[in-house]
Amino acid sequence: MNTSIRRFFYGDIPGQESAGTPVPQGPKNDWPLWEVFIRSKQGLDHKHVGSLHAADAQMAIENARDVYTRRQEGISIWVVKSQNIHASRPEEAGELYDPAADKIYRHPTFYDLPDAISHM
Template sequence: MSDSNTAGARHDWPLYEVFVRGKRGLNHVHVGSLHAADDQMALHHARDLYTRRNEGVSIWVVRASAIAASSPDEKDPFFAPSGDKVYRHPTFYDIPESVPHM
């Protein structure tokens, strides 16, 4: 296969979003995007690209086409229903200092 055919094939690879959890982190954080032929390749490329300094302990790769997201244009109506449910917010509770990560 020639280089031009390989480049064309790479252009058709799906886009993946990459999330990394750092050694001191509790959550995975979005760090960027990449194209890969399959999930395994995406994991390997994500490791090589986004954890060069051994800062990660876990990587998630998700095909961008599988992500459903709310629209920033609709933020007010989309999030408005939670505003009238004050009991969902921990403002009425004292959290003891012995409870970590709150």
């Protein structure tokens, strides 16, 4: 018997809409989709904040500036065409993620820390 449990993780979009599937382009919507990553301040990582349409990379960065940094959210922008992002398959979630569930020894929680050390 082969049962499959569908679980969606962040970043996984089921079926036809997963990133990597070419977006059908009609005459009304011929600008490609871009994913936008913003770094909020020096030393932090760029974080995915959303997506937008633009004709080219330059326009995508400017659109991102106008759409996602209006309230001083960031100091650096990355954009990448959505079609260049490949997502893990939701159907494979079981074999990809479940095996880690019973391996608690991978978490560094078995050390005795001196009281003087904070923020660990």
